[in-house]
Amino acid sequence: MxxxxxxxxxxxxxxxxxxxxxxxxxxxxxxxxxxxxxxxxxxxxxxxxxxxxxxxxxxxxxxxxxxxxxxxxxxxxxxxxxxxxxxxxxxxxxxxxxxxxxxxxxxxxxxxxxxQLDRGERGFAFSKDARLDMRMDQRQNLDAWSIVNSWSERRLREIFVQYAEASEGRAAVWARAIVSARPVETTAELAEVIRRTTGHYERTHPATKVFQAIRIVVNDxxxxxxxxxxxxxxxxxxxxxxxxxxxxxxxxxxxxxxxxxxxxxxxxxxxxxxxxxxxxxxxxxxxxxxxxxxxxxxxxxxx
Ligand SMILES: C[S@@+](CC[C@H](N)C(=O)[O-])C[C@H]1O[C@@H](n2cnc3c(N)ncnc32)[C@H](O)[C@@H]1O
The missing domain is CATH 3.40.50.150 (Vaccinia Virus protein VP39)
Known part of the structure; x- marks a missing residue:
């Protein structure tokens, strides 16, 4: 074959x-x-x-x-x-x-x-631990890793307000947590950083919206x-x-x-x-x- x-x-x-x-x-x-x-x-x-x-x-x-x-x-x-x-x-x-x-x-x-979601190595989903990636087009330079590890706290806060539709307060907490935890290498690590800001959660993992926001930006x-x-x-x-x-x-x-x-x-x-x-x-x-x-x-x- x-x-x-x-x-x-x-x-x-x-x-x-x-x-x-x-x-x-x-x-x-x-x-x-x-x-x-x-x-x-x-x-x-x-x-x-x-x-x-x-x-x-x-x-x-x-x-x-x-x-x-x-x-x-x-x-x-x-x-x-x-x-x-x-x-x-x-x-x-x-x-x-x-x-x-x-x-x-x-x-x-x-x-x-x-x-794209199910193949762990594409780095879209926190259910499959992999290097943060999220590029739909594998030829592109910008990936989730560089946003999470190099963008300023202010820019992260802005994208969480815009694309995760989070409140200013919630977005600021997420952005601060990410910057303090750097380097954040993988999808599971990022999900855990966000989960720690929330403690107990019920149905939807608190990182879902964070992943959505980063994915929207990576892929414009x-x-x-x-x-x-x-x-x-x-x-x-x-x-x-x-x-x-x-x-x-x-x-x-x-x-x-x-x-x-x-x-x-x-x-x-x-x-x-x-x-x-x-x-x-x-x-x-x-x-x-x-x-x-x-x-x-x-x-x-x-x-
Ligand atoms: C939901 S899937 C499409 C599935 C398809 N309709 C099928 O039945 O197999 C979305 C696809 O859109 C592609 N995609 C998303 N945004 C795109 C864009 N801006 N330009 C080109 N392809 C894009 C993704 O790579 C992905 O393969």
Whole structure:
């Protein structure tokens, strides 16, 4: 067995179940022959479902910033002719706009994939002790270790207020604890530093929000989303649909506000909102896929 084959089997074992996939099909409503841009193709779960309907591989572009996902997609789709891009979705959207490409269907399923969370060495999760990393794109320099060990107490406090939505007081306690504990090498060490500031806790580990904030900064998650949304509109054909799945309120607010603004300009509006309220997972999906718990889908149509 080749290294690549072994690697693919390992990844398959940690299979990523696409969230809200039947709702994506319902609201994006793909049709035979339509073109498709998947900005966060990951392990191709949603792409499979959509391409099964469109059957238009020649006009499909699958993008992801994660090297492992790209290797997986290349192997998975080696027998069909579709374009696979290894970049962040802002760069990809920019290049596609420059090349005057247009699509009937665009999907962005934001956040992390199950293999990113489950593979300890990626350093995303405190349940798997590993060097602090959290980079979705392994080619990038900025990682969680450098933020935790070299950013000033004031900057740490600011990101906890902004991206963990913590109170000033709580953010200051976390930032102080981290700076005093340096060097903080691993995910488990960071989780313990934060836990010690809280003592007893009930359901959610107090480090969850701290990890969220650091991950958002490492991957510039909100900045890239904000800058990409106007490009996505340009990439849609008239009548084309875009679906965005977000996993926390900061992302969802950006999508909701953008869709609202773009659909409330009267005759100037470029979008029409298809999902008046965010679509969330049904109980049956939640029972099988805990990742779907915080997923919210919003869909809009290009006028
Ligand atoms: C939730 S997973 C997508 C799973 C995919 N829909 C599937 O069904 O297999 C999110 C993926 O988005 C990628 N990603 C997140 N932000 C990105 C960005 N700004 N540019 C490109 N890829 C990104 C991550 O690397 C990850 O593979």
């Amino acid at each position: 080749s290294g690549l084959e072994r690697y693919i089997i390992e990844e398959m074992n940690e299979i990523h179940i696409p969230v809200l996939w039947s709702e994506v099909l319902q609201y994006l409503a793909p049709k035979s022959g339509e073109s498709y841009l998947d900005l966060t193709a990951g392990y191709g779960g949603h792409a499979d479902k959509i391409l099964e309907v469109t059957q238009n591989y020649n006009e499909a572009v699958l993008n992801d910033r994660d090297q492992n996902a790209i290797e997986f997609l290349k192997a998975k789709y080696q027998k069909v002719k579709l374009e696979i891009r290894h970049d962040d979705f802002y760069n990809t959207a920019l290049q596609l706009v420059e090349n005057e490409k247009k699509f009937d269907l665009i999907l962005a399923d934001l956040g992390v994939s199950s293999p 998650e909100l900045g890239l989303l904000e800058r990409s949304l106007p490009l996505i509109v340009k990439l849609l054909k008239p009548g084309g649909r875009v679906g965005i799945i977000s996993f926390h309120s900061l992302e969802d607010r950006i999508v909701k506000d953008f869709f609202r603004e773009e659909s409330s300009l009267g005759l100037e509006s470029r979008l029409e909102v298809v999902t008046k309220k965010a679509i969330v997972a049904e109980k049956t999906e939640l029972a099988n896929n805990p990742r779907a718990r915080s997923a919210k889908l919003r869909v809009a149509r290009r006028r």
